[in-house]
Amino acid sequence: MQVGLMNECLFSKSQIREFEEYLFEHEIISNDKLKEKAAKSCEKFILKHFSSKKNVIIFVGKGINGEDGVLLSRLLLNSQNNYKITLFFIDKLSEKSYKNNHADLEVFDTCGQLDLSVFDIIIDCIFGIGLNRCIDKKLTELIIQINQSSLPIISIDMPSGLNADNGCVMGSAVKATHTLTFLGLKFGQFTFQGLEFSGKVSLFDFGLGHLLHKFCKSPSARLLLPKIINELIPYRQQHMYKNMNGHTLVIGGDTGMFGALILAARSALMIGSGLVTVLTRKKHASLVSLHQPELISYTFTKKDFLY
Ligand SMILES: NC(=O)C1=CN([C@@H]2O[C@H](COP(=O)(O)OP(=O)(O)OC[C@H]3O[C@@H](n4cnc5c(N)ncnc54)[C@H](O)[C@@H]3O)[C@@H](O)[C@H]2O)[C@@H](O)CC1
Ligand SMILES: [K+]
Structure with missing residues (x-):
């Protein structure tokens, strides 16, 4: 697995x-090569993690995500791992064109009853980042069937139906166990419903991750990974004591909100603030040390804020 x-x-x-577009225009890599x-x-990835799952069904959409599925089926068939591949085309027209070019591939007859229990693994190549509207009723029924199958579901690039920008399920979406995504992680895989629908996300950047980063200047967001948090927390030398490790002031704890004040103050202590002072209502001040004895408390009244 290649991780950027x-x-x-x-x-x-x-x-x-x-x-x-930039890659193609500057001939850094061709469209075909990227696919x-x-x-x-x-x-x-499949050979490494799912080599025993021989009976594979690939759901193929009409865009390039679907093309990924057809290319993948060809590779798996040639891998000499005795795969049995069935392609299920969502779109009749693309089914026809592929049947002409790939006569040896087994295509599921969409008129027949689909029984997913005969398969070992599902590959979802219905939609990638090209999803641009809500999933219709017919496709929703199929997606429900996929999600209820209890099989491993590998979504290519994006779980189909999940909005790549905001993690919103567009009517319905494939609930992947694994998502194999290309070039860069997508915002929608880690926000809102994306976390629930993307499963374990693996990134394949083909050695172009640095270039993507340079090209975009700033990503949409960053994941707060444990290693980043560790880098942000300063190292405490042995001779250091509380007065040498910063002083945090937490202001809050309005009527009924005392818990938020304590949680925020405790968090400040936990990330290493040497001193933490809370400024709160008089009725709360006496309770502070009962909840967290390390905290220093001050009170304010309405009058303090009038001038
Ligand atoms: N551009 C490239 O060369 C590469 C593209 N790749 C793959 O290509 C994908 C993007 O391909 P596309 O731009 O063709 O987009 P998709 O393959 O995601 O699908 C777009 C097609 O689906 C239709 N569509 C969108 N929402 C629909 C809905 N709710 N119901 C019915 N039809 C709907 C669109 O009208 C369009 O025809 C990526 O996610 C990735 O998987 C990768 O192979 C890497 C290389
Ligand atoms: K997909």
């Missing part, structure tokens, strides 16, 4: 799209 160095950065779909690399990474 900037793997805590999250990108929007327009940032990824513009970056792809090939994407499919190859997925093949490697």
Whole structure:
């Protein structure tokens, strides 16, 4: 698995799209090569983590995410791991064109009854970052069936139905156990419903992660990973004592909000603030030391804020 160095950065779909354009325009990599690399990474991942799951069904959409699925099926079939691959085309037209070019691939007859229990693993290539509207009723029924299958579900680039920018489920979405995503992590995989629907996210940046970072100047957001938090907390030398480790003032604790005050003050202590003072209402001040004896408390009245 190839994981980018900037793997805590999250990108929007327009940032990824513009970056792809930049790559193609500057001939850093061709469109076909990028698709090939994407499919190859997925093949490697599946061979490494799911080699015993031989009976594979791939749901194929009409965009390039669907193309990823067809390329992947070809690679898996050639991998000599005795895979049995079934392609399920969401769109009749793309089914027809693929049938002409890939006559040897088994295509599920959409008129028949779909029984997912005969398969070992599901690959979701219905929509990637090109999702631009809500999922219709017919597709929703299929997605419900996929989600109820209890099989491992690998979503390619994005769980289909999940908005890549805000993590919103667009009517319905595939609930992936794994998402294999390309070039950069997408904001929507880590926010709102994205966390629930993306499963374990693996990033394949094809060695272009640095370039993406440079190109975008600033990502949409960053993940607060434990290693980043550790870097932010200053190292405490042995001779240091409370007066040498900063002083935090927490103001709050209005009527009925005393808990928030204590939680905020405790957090300040926990991240290493040497002294923590709370400024709160008189009726709360006496309770502070009962809850957290290290805290210093001061009170204020309405009058203090009049001048
Ligand atoms: N550009 C490239 O060369 C690469 C693209 N890649 C893949 O391409 C994907 C993006 O491809 P596309 O831009 O073709 O987008 P998608 O493959 O996500 O699908 C777009 C198509 O789906 C239709 N669509 C969108 N929402 C729909 C809905 N709710 N109901 C029905 N139809 C809907 C659109 O009209 C369009 O025809 C990425 O997520 C990634 O998987 C990767 O292979 C890497 C290389
Ligand atoms: K997908």
